[in-house]
Amino acid sequence: MTGTVNHDPRLAVEIAGIHFNNPVIGASGTFGYGLEFAELIDLNRIGGFSTKGLSSRPLAGTPPPRIVETHGGMLNAIGLQNIGARAFVEEKLPLLERYDTRIIANVFGYSDEDYIEAITILNDGAGIDAYELNISCPNVKEGGIVIGNSPAAAARLTERARRASTRPLIVKLSPNVTDIAQLARAIVGAGADSLSLINTLVGMSIDIYTRRSRLNYGTGGLSGPAIRPIAVRMVHEVACAVDVPLIGIGGIASVMDALEFIIAGATAIQIGTANYYDPRVTVKVVDGLSEYLDRTDSPNIGSLTGSIIKDQP
Amino acid sequence: MIETVATVESNLEITPGYRLLTLNFDEEVEARAGQFAMLRARASFEPLLRRALAVYRVAGKRQLSFLYQILGRGTEQLSFVERGGEVEALVPLGNSWPVEMPERSSVEASRRAIVVAGGIGSASVLMLCEELARARIDTQIFFGAASGRVASGCGLEDFRALGLPLTITTDDGSLGERGFVTAPLERHLRDEVSKKSLRGADSTIYACGPWPMMARVNEIAARFDARCLVSLEAPMGCGFGVCVGCVVAVKTDGPLGYASYRRVCTDGTIFSADTIRWEVNAMSH
Numbered sequence: 001m002t003g004t005v006n007h008d009p010r011l012a013v014e015i016a017g018i019h020f021n022n023p024v025i026g027a028s029g030t031f032g033y034g035l036e037f038a039e040l041i042d043l044n045r046i047g048g049f050s051t052k053g054l055s056s057r058p059l060a061g062t063p064p065p066r067i068v069e070t071h072g073g074m075l076n077a078i079g080l081q082n083i084g085a086r087a088f089v090e091e092k093l094p095l096l097e098r099y100d101t102r103i104i105a106n107v108f109g110y111s112d113e114d115y116i117e118a119i120t121i122l123n124d125g126a127g128i129d130a131y132e133l134n135i136s137c138p139n140v141k142e143g144g145i146v147i148g149n150s151p152a153a154a155a156r157l158t159e160r161a162r163r164a165s166t167r168p169l170i171v172k173l174s175p176n177v178t179d180i181a182q183l184a185r186a187i188v189g190a191g192a193d194s195l196s197l198i199n200t201l202v203g204m205s206i207d208i209y210t211r212r213s214r215l216n217y218g219t220g221g222l223s224g225p226a227i228r229p230i231a232v233r234m235v236h237e238v239a240c241a242v243d244v245p246l247i248g249i250g251g252i253a254s255v256m257d258a259l260e261f262i263i264a265g266a267t268a269i270q271i272g273t274a275n276y277y278d279p280r281v282t283v284k285v286v287d288g289l290s291e292y293l294d295r296t297d298s299p300n301i302g303s304l305t306g307s308i309i310k311d312q313p
Numbered sequence: 314m315i316e317t318v319a320t321v322e323s324n325l326e327i328t329p330g331y332r333l334l335t336l337n338f339d340e341e342v343e344a345r346a347g348q349f350a351m352l353r354a355r356a357s358f359e360p361l362l363r364r365a366l367a368v369y370r371v372a373g374k375r376q377l378s379f380l381y382q383i384l385g386r387g388t389e390q391l392s393f394v395e396r397g398g399e400v401e402a403l404v405p406l407g408n409s410w411p412v413e414m415p416e417r418s419s420v421e422a423s424r425r426a427i428v429v430a431g432g433i434g435s436a437s438v439l440m441l442c443e444e445l446a447r448a449r450i451d452t453q454i455f456f457g458a459a460s461g462r463v464a465s466g467c468g469l470e471d472f473r474a475l476g477l478p479l480t481i482t483t484d485d486g487s488l489g490e491r492g493f494v495t496a497p498l499e500r501h502l503r504d505e506v507s508k509k510s511l512r513g514a515d516s517t518i519y520a521c522g523p524w525p526m527m528a529r530v531n532e533i534a535a536r537f538d539a540r541c542l543v544s545l546e547a548p549m550g551c552g553f554g555v556c557v558g559c560v561v562a563v564k565t566d567g568p569l570g571y572a573s574y575r576r577v578c579t580d581g582t583i584f585s586a587d588t589i590r591w592e593v594n595a596m597s598h
Contacts, residue, residue: 036553040316040553057571059571060571060573060574061557061574063574063593064558064559064561064562064574064593065547065548065594066559066560067550067556068548069361071359072358074361078556081557225358275555276362276550276551277351277361277362277363
């Protein structure tokens with residue numbers, strides 16, 4: 001679907017110099033390469049989307065079972081199966097050219113060099129608006145420590161990625177840390193233009209009859225409405241700690257959910273798991289935001305960012 | 314593929330634990346044999362994900378039926394939806410059973426089909442059987458279930474009504490032959506092949522049922538050189554290819570690597586059985 005869309009100008013936002021028609025973005029890992037949604041929604045109507053995580057080379061992912069549903073959410077251990085940065089540039093980007101929506105290339109690797117290599121390939125791609133670094137991966141060169149769980153490792157990677165990148169850099173924060181504000185400060189200090197948060201929380205589910213994990217990989221990332229209050233709290237903490245624009249993520253399934261993140265301090269939001277069971281949720285949230293502005297006499301969505309009133313003791 | 318809210322025409326219990334859900338759609342839906350839908354009771358908060366159910370029957374252009382077994386929270390939630398209630402639906406999804414056998418001899422008599430249904434896997438093959446009958450393809454049905462009661466719940470009466478040769482097995486022997494459905498399938502192929510005029514290669518086997526049943530059907534098909542197609546099941550997050558959660562391991566030349574996994578939802582659900590790595594289970598059974 002293409003065509004002229006009448007965007008509500010009150011919903012436009014800017015992140016690191018990039019204009020988004022509205023603050024609603026499809027989250028990485030739940031939005032494929034965008035094209036999968038073209039039959040379900042008008043891609044021109046959403047602010048943008050973040051691609052499935054792209055690595056320097058194609059990856060097979062982990063053996064099944066890869067997903068398990070939990071209360072109010074799901075665990076996944078997909079193992080970052082993806083077509084690779086080169087195939088994205090050559091096969092997917094040309095098909096995305098016709099859409100007026102921002103394309104964020106989500107990038108990951110298993111060492112700093114992996115990330116840089118993927119970014120270097122993607123720098124060739126026309127039509128990518130920004131990069132989003134997924135730093136919740138184990139670093140094989142450092143005994144498998146998760147880069148995003150160490151402010152020092154995350155800052156070092158951010159600095160190197162910043163230098164390699166020809167585009168604005170968003171870093172996606174892992175929530176599996178003791179102090180997310182400290183992590184955020186380190187990453188912004190290293191040159192990130194924006195932060196998106198949160199990635200999934202590490203979780204586990206056990207089949208009591210086989211006494212095995214329900215996921216082949218053992219643990220998985222918890223997503224869905226169950227994690228939303230944690231995500232809202234973290235966005236609020238990070239908003240108080242840094243000055244770059246934030247993209248809120250975590251269990252958003254309705255316009256009310258999206259507004260919580262915006263009021264907590266997010267400039268834009270990403271919708272993830274809800275796309276699975278409500279494939280048109282992104283467009284519904286866009287419409288809902290306009291209605292909310294009407295109802296509350298707010299001049300624009302930007303006026304709500306970080307508008308939380310803190311008069312509780 | 315349409316994403317819509319369907320209205321419940323009926324949601325009938327066939328036998329305890331097995332139900333037939335009939336939905337009316339505002340738009341026209343063209344569902345072919347073997348395709349499926351992602352369904353969830355509207356505005357139910359739990360469980361979150363829609364459930365993948367095979368299209369059992371089509372009535373006109375705006376009505377679909379789904380035969381299902383109550384297996385967990387999602388199907389239980391669906392079982393509560395009453396006539397007039399609403400169900401969120403994404404349909405039709407997945408590929409469909411190929412009925413044409415162009416590479417076979419054009420002589421009608423040598424085009425033979427064998428349909429193997431195990432348990433609620435039957436839901437995926439009723440329309441296939443109807444289509445095979447319409448195409449005048451010589452069709453044998455092998456229908457296995459845990460018991461006679463379960464066989465009824467899995468639509469046995471609808472299969473009987475087709476008037477095609479039907480062999481029934483039950484695990485407990487309460488109906489038909491006692492044991493697994495693969496035993497009479499194997500005997501049938503052996504008998505066919507012993508008639509000099511026929512080769513296993515003249516038959517196409519269509520199978521849908523529990524993973525171990527399909528793995529065994531694949532072995533039998535390979536032994537008799539029969540073409541074998543299976544419709545696989547896997548827990549699905551989305552049903553339209555983006556979550557990559559429902560993958561199955563497929564054969565490639567080397568060890569598990571890139572291109573080793575295919576999505577059951579969009580690359581299947583129907584696969585050629587000899588391409589599947591049966592030793593790598595798609596889900597815990």
